[in-house]
Amino acid sequence: MSEHPSNYHRDAQFDERLLPNDEIELRELFSAIWAGKWLVIAITSVFVVASVALALYLPNIYKSEALLAPASSEQAGGLAGLAGQFGGLASLAGINLGGGGGVDKTTMAMEVMKSREFISHFVQKYELLAPLMAAKDWDANTNELVWDSDIYDSSAKQWVRAPKPPRGVEPSLQEAYEVFSEVLQVSQDKQTSLVKVSVEHYSPYIAKQWVEWLVESINQEMKARDLQEAQRSIAYLENQLAQTRVAEMQTVLYQLIEEQSKTMMFAEVRDEYVFKTVDPAIVPELKAKPSRALICVLGTMLGGMLAVFVVLIRHFARK
Known part of the structure; x- marks a missing residue:
């Protein structure tokens, strides 16, 4: 209608x-x-x-970064990596070698690098608390940090900030971890598996130095962990060897001990244990931020x- x-x-x-x-x-x-x-x-x-x-008014912030490649893990991996080869035979004697899989070494190293324990130890080891928490700028002419006088007395090397309980005059490691986590970036390209580690700071020289220390420290940390694991594995295998009288199982255990000894030797002779440097950190000439325009x-x-x-x-x- x-x-x-x-x-x-x-x-x-x-x-x-x-x-x-x-x-x-x-x-x-x-x-x-x-x-x-x-x-x-x-x-x-x-x-x-x-x-x-x-x-x-905002100070320049510089960013230094290093490009890393996961190191070969031919001899690494510990006892769990041998389970696939010898797990069947070892189970006949009641020996549990542990399961395979889990987090790969590169991912583990990246997470360790961002962890509270690693960063706290890193700040303590290299005495980074003052340049991390009390610096407010950088003098390019003298290559010296400009300190925040309300927080830190650089001449006396004393903290002078007003305490706000539960935090005191001197910043705690928890505070240092929170601040360091903001200036640290760790990322991996899923296609190439290359890892990029970068640090931002008022001083380009300090940013470069911290990246170098981070790469060195994470390699040492992962090496120490694998050495401890190999030592515990060898002690365990030797104990099992003393308890078994089966010739075939003794052969398996000797092979396992030999592989763990190779792991220890491999860790001892290589400095770039978990990451190899593809492109090392440099002193950046240009600021990363702020974008004043x-x-x-x-x-x-x-x-x-x-x-x-x-x-x-x-x-x-x-x-």
């Missing part, structure tokens, strides 16, 4: 009334903004000046939008 012609007439009248109203409303908005243009300019200018001042652009845009909003609010409030 078709609609009555009068309905079309009413719709046409409604549309004719609607369009002019929309045009009037838009014209009114633009007129209000134009009338308050000096206020818009003033507010935007304030934001521009503030954003430029903020951009200039972006800060100024965002500040200007924010100021302009806020100014227009204020002008429109004033216009409708008066109306």
Whole structure:
């Protein structure tokens, strides 16, 4: 059934009334903004000046990074890696060599590097607490850190910050871990398996040094863990060897002990135990952040939008 012609007439009248109203409303908005243009300019200018001042006040932060390749694990892996070869025979004598699978050594090393225990030990070992927690800038002319005098007295080498219980005058290792976790980045390319380790700091020289220490420390840490595991495995296997009288099982146990001895020898002779350096860390010449141009652009845009909003609010409030 078709609609009555009068309905079309009413719709046409409604549309004719609607369009002019929309045009009037838009014209009114633009007129209000134009009338308050000096206020818009003033507010935007304030934001521009503030954003430029903020951009200039923020210190440069430099980022140094190293590209690493997972080292070959031919002799590594410990007792669990031998279970697939000898597990069946060993089970005949009631010896459990453990299951295979689990987290691979590269992933384990990456997680260890980001762990609270490793970072806390790392900060203590290299005495990084002051440059990590009390520095606020870097003097490129003297290559010296600029210290925050409200936190640290560099001449007396004492912490002077106001304690906020439960945290005291000197930052704790938990605080150091929280701050270090923000400047440390560890990531792996899933396609190439290459690992990137980077550190950000006010000083480009310190950033480079910390990356080098991190790579060295994680290799030493993973090597020490595998050596301890191999030693415990050998002690366990020798104990089992003393208890069995089956010639075939004795042969298996001797082979297992031999493999674990190879693991220990392999760990002792290689410094780059879990990561090999593909591209070492360097002293960056250019800052990583802040992006001063972006800060100024965002500040200007924010100021302009806020100014227009204020002008429109004033216009409708008066109306």
